Amino acid sequence: MLVFETLTVHSTSIIRTLLGLHRTDRDCSRILHCAVFEKLSPLTDLKGLEFWKAYWDIVTTHHALWEKGIEHCDISVSNLMYRIKDKVPKGVLNDFDLSRLSIGGKREGTRANDRTGTIPFIAIDLLSPPAEKGKVRHLYRHDLESFAWVLFWVVSHYDEGKEILSQSVPFADWHISASRTRRDKIAFLSELELQSRPSWERLDYALGLIQKFWSDFYHDKTDRLWEKKRWVTVDEDSQEMQQGDQGVQQEMNEDAELLRELVAFLARSHRGKKLPGDVIQCLPVGLTN
Structure with missing residues (x-):
């Protein structure tokens, strides 16, 4: 960072005060x-293994x-950006405007039950009706899933580092509504084959494994959460985590190992085939063991 200044005025x-607007409990300043x-470059400018390596730098x-x-x-x-260091692209995570600090289970910054993100990349959990009402806590796994949606988006919308500007590309209408995008994402994980561009052929098998990983995750875990309404919710006054079911804490603990599970899943062979x-x-x- 070169320069930083806070403009509290x-x-x-x-x-709100100057406009005479009343602040509600859900409003945060x-x-x-x-x-x-420094000037960074979009990760989408990269292709193939350079993109893949920088992507995992960021994850x-x-x-x-x-x-x-x-x-x-x-x-x-x-x-998702990158810089060149020692003649090698290095991934950089950018834009922390909506980030939160979590200290001892309490969050500072954007309220813990405010849904943040861009609809095409938001996790399925956070596109659900309870999340629409601000009743689902944003967990690590939601961000990790967002990384997967970014990956699927890039390999479908970019070829040789250039964006494909067409309404016929996959997922082009995922910005229309949360409920529709949620249905489409569930269908994609369960039934649809990813249509990547030719320049991503080297990563096709890895992409299929990531799709399978999240499909299995939702079938094995998240569907049970929805059925039992075991949501990680937030008390709007204290902003402290509330547990509607003892299983919620277990789900949160498992989040910490989810990246390791994903990487190990990618690294091992499947039906005699390996990356x-x-x-x-x-x-x-x-993380590959």
């Missing part, structure tokens, strides 16, 4: 921060930050 609480960073960084209590909560294609060595080598070191 432009906070939304001051603006936002303060304008101006930051000047790993995001996980490390989350474990330290810095929760991004807005994973989208426009927030190419150069594709495996791009995966986070220490």
Whole structure:
């Protein structure tokens, strides 16, 4: 970061006061921060293994930050960037405007039950009716799933580092509504084959495995949460986590190992078939066992 300045005079609480607007319990004050960073390049400019390696750079960084209590909560294609270091593209996670600090189970920043993100990349959990009402807590697994939707989007919408500008590309209408996008995503995980562009052929098998991983995850875990209404909810006054079922805490604990499970799933062979060595080598070191 080159320059940073906080402009409290432009906070939304001051603006509401000047306009004579009453603040409700669900409103939170936002303060304008101006930051000047080095110029980064969109991750979508990369292709093939360069993209794949930089993508995992970002996933790993995001996980490390989350474990330290810095929760991004807005994973989208426009927030994944890269810089050149030692002549090699290095992935960079950008745009922490909607991030939260989690300290001792309490969150600071955007309210814990505010849904954040861009609809095509939001996790299926967070597109559900309870989430629409602000009753679902944003968990690590939701961001990890968003990384998968970004990946599916990029390989469908970009070829040789260029965006395909056409309404016929897959997922083009996923911005229309949360409920429709949720249905489409469930159908995609369960039934549809990913239509990647030719330049992503080297990653086709890996992409299919990631699709299978999330399909299995929702069939094995999340459907049971919906059926039993076991949501991780938030008390609107204290912003502390409330548990409607003892199984919720177990689900949250399992989140911490979900990245390791995903990477190990990608690294091992399936039905005698395994990812190419150069594709495996791009995966986070220490998480492939």
